[in-house]
Amino acid sequence: MVAIVDAWLTPFGKRKESLFDLAKESSLPLIRKFRDAIDFVIISNSYSGEFNGISGVNNLISTYLSLEDIPSIRVDNTSGSGGSAVLVAKSFLDSGMARAVLVIGVEKMSTMKTRDVTSVISSLLPPRERSVGISVPSLASLMTREYLDRYRARREAIAEVAVKNHRNGARNPFAHIRKEVTLSDVLSSPVVADPLTQYEFCPISDGSASLLLVRDEEALSFTGKPVYIKGMAMGSDSSHITDREDLLEMRSVKRAGELAMKFSGVERVDFAELHDMATILEIVEAEALGLLRKGEGWKYYLEGRTEVNGDMPINTSGGLNSKGHPIGASGVAQLVEAFHQIRGEAGERQVKDARTGLSLSMAGFGNSATVTVVGDEP
């Protein structure tokens, strides 16, 4: 088994620092304490070529951090890069390939205008689908229409995801958007992809997050409060949206969730960090993971049950929706939040008696998904 023994992140947002300085900012506290133990570096990053004109980013970053004598690789799986990078780190530790792996997730996206960023991210769609002009946000709108129709759900319940996540983000000093919004603010903000509005999508963010992972039997020599990875699994689905028989069946998420929960031996987690690139995704993912009842997830939001003090707290960090979504950093940052929650260090966002948690790092529109279940015991 593997444990997370240290974690840090940068404030997300439009940052003036370079990709390299963002990576430094999140990893410096870990390097200062554990430089001599680190024997592998994994960089989670997807678009350094497109946004920053940089290739070979793992070696460039590790050299900038004077870790060039330590082997490094880059893991790219678009928005799901962070979860994939941690999965690779875990595999290295489980196999004995490494003893202490530093995972740095980093992305600098604010170098481009919104529609250019959308164009870069849409390049994960296949050519014929892309030729119609679709983008990942517009797929979320298709999903919303299907969800509202099939379950006779109320439109405002979907918007409540953004209200809740902005409330949590306002309490997170590392969040991109630290501002509470009302239901009326969300519904009246400019439409991006009908019916979803601006506040229902994640902003374009720069940022970085770092984790140090070691084998569980060594964890206590690094920290008195390790957070254990109790179960972890990945699921996959078609990258073609037209191949999905049912838009509301997130097969990759469901599969990864089932396996990760089975491996963990945990029946029910105390909180979850999900991939809310758009509001509707948080609900559909929570249903696919069995956190909320299928077809009824929307009702939980009207009843406040996914709030920090609810019976199923979701995205206490503010989620991608409010904390921000620097692509390669997001999945790593989700585990930083889980690390702080399990250790009781989440401040105003602390979930009472949080002993187990789950994070979902997702690529594309559910093209692949990595679920990690963590807890305070091995």
Next chain:
Amino acid sequence: MIVYVCNSCGKGYFEPRGICKCGSDSFREEERETKRLHCVKLLVPPAGFPEQVEFCLSSAGDTRVLELGGSRE
């Protein structure tokens, strides 16, 4: 609407594939009528597209397809 149909198992695809799920790599093009399921107006489309794009998820027989929205005139 052109759909790519596997010559071995008959499965249709909107997006061309090199190999069908059945293992065959032989496809034919088939023209099919479409029926709209859901349409979406995208007001912030990717660069290189008009200011506003409308597209629909439609069915073409048993195959799902994407097509431009708006009037069919």
